[in-house]
Amino acid sequence: MSVGILIPVLLVLAALGFVLGKRQALALSDSQKTKLHSLPGYYGQTVALFTAVPALFLLGAWLILQPMAIESRIGGMIPDSVIPEGGARSLVMSDVRRIAGGLDAVLALGGMGEDELVRIGENLSTVRSRLAEVGVALVGDVPPVVFEAARAYRQDVKTGNMAMSVVVLVLAVALGLWAYRRIQPDMRARNVTESFVKSLLIAASMVAVLTTLGIVGSLVFETISFFKIYPASEFFFSTVWNPQFRGGSELGILPLLWGTLYVSLIALLVAVPIGLMIAIYLAEYASKTVRSLAKPAIEMLAGIPTIVYGLFALITVGPFLRDWLAQPLGLGTSSSSVLTAGLVMGIMIIPFVSSLSDDIINAVPQALRDGSYGLGATQSETIKQVVLPAALPGIVGAVLLAASRAIGETMIVVLGAGAAAKLDLNPFEAMTTVTVKIVSQLTGDTEFASPETLVAFALGLTLFVFTLGLNVLALYIVRKYREQYE
Amino acid sequence: MTDITAAGIPPAETQKKSLLTLDDRTRRRNAAEMRFRMMGKIGVLIGILALVGLLTSILSNGLSSFQQTFITLDIHLDPARLDKSGNRNPExxxxxxxxxxxxxxxxxxxEAMTAKGILGNGVTVKAAAELISKEAPADLRNYVIADPQSIGQTVSFKLLAAGRIDGYYKGRVTMESAKLDRNISPEQLLLADKLKSxxxxTTKFNWSFFTAPDASDTRPEAAGLGVAIIGSLYMMLIVLVLSLPIGVAASIYLEEFAPQNKFTDLIEVNIANLAAVPSVVFGILGLAIFINFAGMPQSAPVVGGLVLTLMTLPTIIIATRAAFKSVPPSIRDAALGVGASKMQAIFHHVLPLAMPGVLxxxxxxxxxxxxETAPLLLIGMVAFxxxxxxxxxxxxxxxxxxLPVQVYNWTQRGDPAFIERASGAIIVLLIFLITMNMVAIILRSRFERRW
Structure with a gap:
């Protein structure tokens, strides 16, 4: 039974449990001439909850654990001799999976039974042609062991799915029956339901914690295995980034960090003055109508997906800067450059600076302004000498948050900044960033044993620590230096 | 005080000037004020110009992808070639x-060219056939396989024109660029003009842009968004089904039940930090946990949906909690006062009232x-x-x-026709986004209550 059927079956069982439970509660209270402790619906709900929820959790866990168990069992079946020179076990395993899928398709096509599968296994050329018919082309030699493994894999998946359906359904029915038998008129059904629901609520809020654990766990775990095969000092202090997929790579993070910081710096140089001026104008000067039109327009910039900015950098800003600035000045011929990415990213983070600063400037009490006006200051003097100093911690926080956003931004730099890892000062030169390299090292066929792939996790950890640090610092500054006006 | 003013200050020079005539210093200060205000206006203007520039750039590049050049031909589906045995067996x-x-x-x-009198004086059918996309025979084949009974009939087909011809009518390919191009010659462009007259x-609305799958590097004219739209739709379904209940449940717990302790603090700090984690890191999470550890398939919408769910959960939780906060406590108190349990008060009264905000x-x-693009790149959704x-x-x-990954994918291809496709895909994406935001705004203005 596939998951697509199993879930509706469980839901139907739960609904059935609800109806039966409710009816049982009413019947019992009638026959025993006692009042129910809770409303009858709650008795039904206990049955429904106990039927569906544990079974669904089990189903989820099974779906994650079964492939792992099967992989490790089948992986053990493949001897080292089969693994091609320079290849990896994972590649053979993917062959196994492909053949298994092909065999399924062959069987689904009809004209062949399970037992026939065993027979044709002895003749590999038949297998090859049958698989080719269903669109699974086998490249190179497939050793009989691999075919054998594929058959075992199929068998395991089949029995596994069977066992899953049976166990899940048995659990659902058993717990449902138990909950049903528990129904008595004096049972506190509402309390049972409510504590059950409450534990579900707690579980839901734990998802955030689990996500963080998952992120930190996967990053740290893979980074450690990276540092086992590549020296950490090289990674942190080498100024050369030159991955070779045949080994012997030089993976120094410094050029990437430099590119990241350079692009972010340009972005901040664009975004902070413009964003601040927008915030000041909208908060202090603009009439209600201007504000109600301009504020959503500026904030729309934050809602546009970053791939759109990336394309904008690629097809408009990059060529424009190259043709009108870089080439006439003789500074470069590349359309992807630090300046391109920085400018476009600056546009993207304008709304982060402006709307956060806007809120903070609005939070400065009017009394401070009135006091300043009373002393004869003009509006701009008041803003510069009273409002901004009062709002400064918040504004610094906003800038730091924008910086963290800029450092973690991916698509704009992937499309706008280029791919060459360089330590250079010329902003018209193509450079690359940490995020670009994470994407390029992990896209395509990845193999989880080489330092070239694992380095992406070390880069990811660096990025995570950087952005997290900036965020924590921003929150700390805001909390510590915030003026309390009351 | 009075005698000081009376006796002290002499009839000073200051009194000579009226307050209304500006002195230098006042003028300077007023000019500074004007400048400052101007700078603010310039800032707002730059912001709006950036938005306009961004949208015009995308629109001007992409709108043409909704039009496509077709060559209409009456094709005789010759049974002698397509079905020699004559028994219409699909296999x-x-x-x-x-x-x-x-x-x-x-x-x-x-036949068509002879009928129109184009053939002859140097124009060969072979040169004309190159104006038709390489995808056209495949389209024809699919049509015949889907409807074997059509063999033997003469059917009118709209065949895709080759990418360069399409580009010619969109201004991307010119006579000058055709001279340098291996794939097209100026003579062929002239021939195309003859066919057009x-x-x-003909140039028609390009429905297949929304329905066709991606096409190979050399056939930009056939590339469409069909698979990408379905993939995005599937992922959004998964995100909706998972993140709405989990987000609401987490918000209810944190807003209504959570005691003030270390554990609650931990959850809250976690949610705040997750909202600030770069999206590419979520891609790493998806790759390491869902694909590598749990053995889920690459490029599958289910993995993308799960990763995007984890990514959007903080956003949804923050918005949902704000919606719960805005429901006044008097509602809860009233429900509790007439004997409802806390759970009943929340699920029967607070949640329905907060629902517009939640949605x-x-x-x-x-x-x-x-x-979102970056996390999807890492879990293999860039595959062809x-x-x-x-x-x-x-x-x-x-x-x-x-959708966004398809855009990225197309920007990485050599043929400039794909830039047009990518911009067109962005327009489709933006239309989806604008629709969703409009729905959100309407929901908010329609159902949100001010207490």
């Missing part, structure tokens, strides 16, 4: 490859997830996928693409 028909269909097109083309070559937050979170995924739920595990 035998499927054995005829696209090479078997190309001559049919050429024949129809030569003869009415064989608004969810839609905005979904819109953000729809435009031409087959449509199956229907849900099995299709969730089939390889698919996604």
């Amino acid at each position: 035998e028909i499927a054995k005829v490859t696209t090479f078997g269909y190309a001559p049919l097109i050429e024949k129809a083309l030569s 003869a009415g064989l070559l 608004t937050g969810t839609i905005i979170g979904l819109a953000r997830a729809l435009g 996928v031409r087959e449509y995924p199956a229907g849900p739920p099995d299709g969730f595990f089939d390889p698919a693409s996604a």
Whole structure:
């Protein structure tokens, strides 16, 4: 039974449990001439909850654990001799999976039974042609062991799915029956339901914690295995980034960090003055109508997906800067450059600076302004000498948050900044960033044993620590230096 | 005091000047004020100009992708070529490859050109056949396989014109660029003009852009968004189904039940930090946990959906909690006062009242997830996928693409025609986003209550 059927079956069982439970509660209270402790619906709900929820959790866990168990069992079946020179076990395993899928398709096509599968296994050329018919082309030699493994894999998946359906359904029915038998008129059904629901609520809020654990766990775990095969000092202090997929790579993070910081710096140089001026104008000067039109327009910039900015950098800003600035000045011929990415990213983070600063400037009490006006200051003097100093911690926080956003931004730099890892000062030169390299090292066929792939996790950890640090610092500054006006 | 003013200050020079005549210092200060105000205006202007520039750039590049050049031909589906045995057996028909269909097109083309009197004086059918996309025989074949009974009839087909010809009518290919181009010559462009004036070559609305799958590097004219739209749709379904209940449940707990202790603090700090984690890190999470550890398939919408769910959860939780906060405590107190349990008060009274805010937050979170690219690149959604995924739920595990990833994919191709396609795809994406945001705004203005 596939998951697509199993879930509706469980839901139907739960609904059935609800109806039966409710009816049982009413019947019992009638026959025993006692009042129910809770409303009858709650008795039904206990049955429904106990039927569906544990079974669904089990189903989820099974779906994650079964492939792992099967992989490790089948992986053990493949001897080292089969693994091609320079290849990896994972590649053979993917062959196994492909053949298994092909065999399924062959069987689904009809004209062949399970037992026939065993027979044709002895003749590999038949297998090859049958698989080719269903669109699974086998490249190179497939050793009989691999075919054998594929058959075992199929068998395991089949029995596994069977066992899953049976166990899940048995659990659902058993717990449902138990909950049903528990129904008595004096049972506190509402309390049972409510504590059950409450534990579900707690579980839901734990998802955030689990996500963080998952992120930190996967990053740290893979980074450690990276540092086992590549020296950490090289990674942190080498100024050369030159991955070779045949080994012997030089993976120094410094050029990437430099590119990241350079692009972010340009972005901040664009975004902070413009964003601040927008915030000041909208908060202090603009009439209600201007504000109600301009504020959503500026904030729309934050809602546009970053791939759109990336394309904008690629097809408009990059060529424009190259043709009108870089080439006439003789500074470069590349359309992807630090300046391109920085400018476009600056546009993207304008709304982060402006709307956060806007809120903070609005939070400065009017009394401070009135006091300043009373002393004869003009509006701009008041803003510069009273409002901004009062709002400064918040504004610094906003800038730091924008910086963290800029450092973690991916698509704009992937499309706008280029791919060459360089330590250079010329902003018209193509450079690359940490995020670009994470994407390029992990896209395509990845193999989880080489330092070239694992380095992406070390880069990811660096990025995570950087952005997290900036965020924590921003929150700390805001909390510590915030003026309390009351 | 009075005697000081009376006796002290002499009838000073200051009194000589009126307050209304500006002195230098006042003038300077007023000028500074004007400058400052001007700077603010310039800032707002730059922001709005940036938005306008961004949108115009995308629109001007992409709008043309909704139009496509077609060549209309009456093609005789010759039974002698397509079904030699004559028993209309689908398996035998499927054995005829696209090479078997190309001559049919050429024949129809030569007939049409003879009828219009274009053929002759140096114009060959072979040169004209190159104006038709390489994808056309495949389209024809699919039509015949889907409807074997049509063999023997003469059917009118709208065949795709080659990418360069399409570009010629969109201004991307010119006579000058054609001279340098291996794939097209100026003579062929002139021939295309002749076909156009003869009415064989027309430009129509490009429906297949929304339905067709991706096409190979050399056939930009056939590339469409079909698989990407389905993939994005599947992912949004998964995100909606998972993040709405989990987000609401987490918000209810944190807003209504959570005691003030270390554990609650931990959860809250976690949510705040997750909202600030770069999206590419979520891609790493998806790759390491879902694909590498749990063995889920690459490029599958289910993995993309799970990653995007984890990514949008903080956004949704923050928005949902704000919606719960805005429901006044008097509602809860009234419910509790008439004997409801806390759970009943929340589920029967607070949640329905907070629902518009919850839905608004969810839609905005979904819109953000729809435009997200970087994490999807890492979980292999950049793969070249031409087959449509199956229907849900099995299709969730089939390889698919996604709208923003398709954009990225197209920007990485050599042919400039793909830039047009990418911009067109962005327009489609933006239309989806604008629709979702409009729905959110309408929901908010319609149902949100001010207490």
